[in-house]
Amino acid sequence: MKTRKKWLLGALSLTLLTALVGCSGGNGKAGESAAPSPSGSESAPSSQAASEEPKPEPITFTYFNATANKDTDTNKTEIGKILEEQTGVNFRIEYLVGDLNTKIGTMIASDIYPDIMQPDAGIDKILEAGAFIPLNDLIEQYGPNIKRVYEPYFNLMKADDGNIYFLPFSAIVGEYTPNASIDQGAFWIQNRVLKEAGYPKVKTFDEYFKLIEDYIANHKDEKLTGFMSLTHDWRFFATTNPPNHLQGYPNDGEVQVDMNTMDAKIYATNDGTKRWLQKLNELNGKGLYDKSSFVDNYDQYMAKITSGRVLGYFDYGWQVNQAHQTLKAETVKNGGNDDLEYFPLPIVYDASIKDQYIDPSSFINNRGIGITKSAKDAVRIIKFFDNLLTDENQKLVQWGIQGKTYEVNDQGRLYRTQEQIDQLKDNDYKRQVGLGHFEYYWPMYGQGSKFPDGNVVTAGRQPEVAQASYTQAEKDRLAKYGVQTYAELFSGPDDRPWYPAWSIALEQGSPAQIYTAKKVDVQRKYFAKIVLASPDKFESNWNEFLNEYAKLPVAEYEKTMSDEIKEKVAKIKGN
Template identity: 55%
Template sequence: MKRKTPVYMAAMLVLVLALVITGCAGNNGGNTPSNTSNPGTNSGNEGGNEEQPLDKVTFTYFNGAGAAKDINTNETTIGKILEDQTGVNFKIENLVGDLNTKIGTMNASRKYPDVLIPDAAIDDVLGADGFIDLTDLIEEHGPNIKKAYGNDLERIKSADGKIYFLPMSAQVGEFLPDPNINQGAFWIQRRVLKEAGYPQIKTIDEYFQLIRDYVNNHPEEDLTGFISLTHDWRFFATTNPPMHLAGYPNDGEVIVDMETFDAKVYAGNEDTKRYLKILNELNAEGLFDKASFIDNYDQYLAKLSSGKVLGMFDYGWQIANAQNVLRDAAKADPSQDDFVYFPLPITFDGEKDQYLDPPGFVKNRGIGITISAQDPARIIQYFDNLLKEENQILRSWGIEGETFEIDENGRYYRTAEQIAKIDEAFRESFGFKYYDWNWPIYGANSTFSNGNAVSPGMQAEVFQLGLTEADKTILDAYGVKTYAEMFAAPDDRPWFPAWGIPKEQGSPEQIYETKKTEITRKYFPKLVLEDPSKFESNWEEYISEFNKLDTAGYEAFMTAEVKKLVEEAK
């Protein structure tokens, strides 16, 4: 028998020790969530234990508001760095099809992803007890969560005193206004403004006359004058314009009087009638895209990206994917800039606009951990780690020397070369696209402790350097240096946004909103697409159905909630 050497014995000893250590750590392999409540991540605030996680794990994540391809976060640069820090990867699935159907299936089966963003269907998940309470998890594992959200954690507690989800942004540091337009506007292709000599457009009639003139001047191009988004929960892009055209910000179902703080539903008022009549006339002229009421969100974005649609009302964040495609094309070929959309703050008759959001806090949307999650502590630790300032810099600015620089005064900036390379494809591969929203993060208008803007686009140096020659030309034509300067400054509204006021599942207010949406979905297509001779009778039929709702009760509830928030802000 061959004698065992000391080297052989030492190797066996190492192997045995490794097996013992592995056994003690728990046998959690592959994508199976572990049951360890402390994976060794540094969940402390900017310091603490730097041990590596005991294992790697993949959690499932469904985004009901998503408009991107499905991906593992560790397939991106940012996600891989965060996985190296925590051992955690997320398999992201984005919504395809109808949101309510998808969430309804989850509720009925009691099978959820580990992490869920139900967006507009959040009340359904709460009503089905699909989320777990995060209160104790945050207390034990969330020092950075507590620091970022501060007193807002009290505001997001439900009626039973528990926290079931985290809003997707927390205002940290100083509030910075956005030089871009990521909120509502009536958008129009730049070539339309260019051909007309960059006119001052203030009213809805001027806006649509501009579109009429351009279509008439280019009959060979098969252009679509105006399109509207109606798909699923995004139907608000069609119902909200009357509110903005009347000079109000996006408070959702109501407009709020600035003196009395009374909240009034506008879905059946003269403003909504006036807007729908305008669309009805556009349709009769062949200027409105009839498919608006059947197209899904992806089809809508594809049409915007095609260069054939002259205008639409929407929110900058919602058309961002299409705008980015158009901007990338314009970077490669400056002549393509004509197809990029330009925001206009129009109102019915030139009233003061209020498209820009004032500071606000949305507490009825967010991200939660579901009852199907096997290791909630590990997930909350990932959220907490993400909220460290250095990781917020990573997810918004990236890596120093690669996607941003720091000058001698400590100011963050991007070089022209860095700006040029950060196109849509880079945003996807690096992870900016996937960590820009839909996580517990610092709000877009926030600042870091060193005074730099959280969002690169809010940093004056970056915004100005990122402007193309075509951008400068059109801004100069309107005598402004930023897009936001085209719009009126927002008035302070302590309740904003009113659509963020929570309504309990099954409450009269929640039922009212559901029924109101059903009625508008039924009648708006008729009001817009049928012959103008039928408009008045269709409107009367719509109002007859609308008046069956308890609008007075809903308005009383919203008014009381608004006034309560005004008092709290004093």
């Protein structure tokens, strides 16, 4: 089997993706030609319910999900039981324990796989091994809802041989709706800092750090840390990405993309990064920066957030959510004083810059779920996937069960009561219902999708749900800024059809891929040296960094990314 191996450029991680030239044709049972369906050959213009065929015999398939959770059978959950009643299908889900590469390697060596897989970062190896079967014919014959949801993205989903091998989790259906709360990037600041300053409007880089410096000056004996950074392992992007956002760009990874020409340029060495590092160096010189930022691991970093002693940091909401929830639980326990919790701000260098922290609508095609060549009955599986992609079942797997995990008001708006919100904080309860297993890692309407009735598909993005999850202190604070949700503090995202650039695959061994492999080492070495040195050494250290960085194939990388971005946009437009 001939393959063309690529490496993914990731702001979140550097993940392999292989676009392989594989076996052609669709499969019913793996390796056998599927018989045409008498009624499933036309695509559906809207959500279709399961076929009115006689109920098939019950069957259990195996599903390996390369993330952490508790193993289960889907029919042991309330949602899974409902889906089994519709289709006769149950899945025995095995989650990852131990090392992913070892697990994937064992499967490949034996050439025996579960029926379906979500291999996460191991997807390159699974594709290279030819473990996933092509889905094209199965979708055409049995997947009207799959076509409705994914067809706009088919050109992006196809491997070099024209086959589709897995279904990603990010296909937007209907109007795109950003998260009402901040799960993406922000400069976070402790509530008590804003309170003492009288809740000022904070927009610029200098305003943000002046607030922190002023607060520490007024509380010299409290042994506070002004600012810290996360640099551990693959999470180093939390320290390299801020200058990109400060210049008014979203998280496209290593590049800033011109909206008109779609040319990509790195920002690692531009004036924005210099200004960012110079501020950290200045803070360090004043004793306001946590020097341990360059040696702490992720757990230590999270512990410092929950300690209440750090006034500010930049990070992505999804990455610090556990620490934020711990702080919120402590707030409730202690009677509602939330001074030590954090407030997200869309900080930019200058007031004239439009912030772009909130992700625009995107399609990330380097992760997904596929049917393996070991599958007992690929047709039953694809029919289950198709049935999952009705509006009714997407409400089921994303919102849960009406009257139990959500309600509907007289206007048809979906919402959750405070009791339901509190119950769903219990992961065991969520798993029992099935939300802990079904709300992601299956064929799905991507997060930010909207139903035809106007409700948001992802419950947490529904404004009513977000607002109900806020404490009274949060609501009062937001009201001081004239908003009801945190997202209203941020500018709406501009349309970027290529987004995110970090998901673009780079051919292994190419100059562009070599750049991505080597640049992190240079940044790790010099960022620490630049930030922690005395301020009088800043310029010489910065110039040393530039000289070392210039040895990397930057021009080749920028050209490759520009070409790939333009090609991706052309595919989206059907060219």
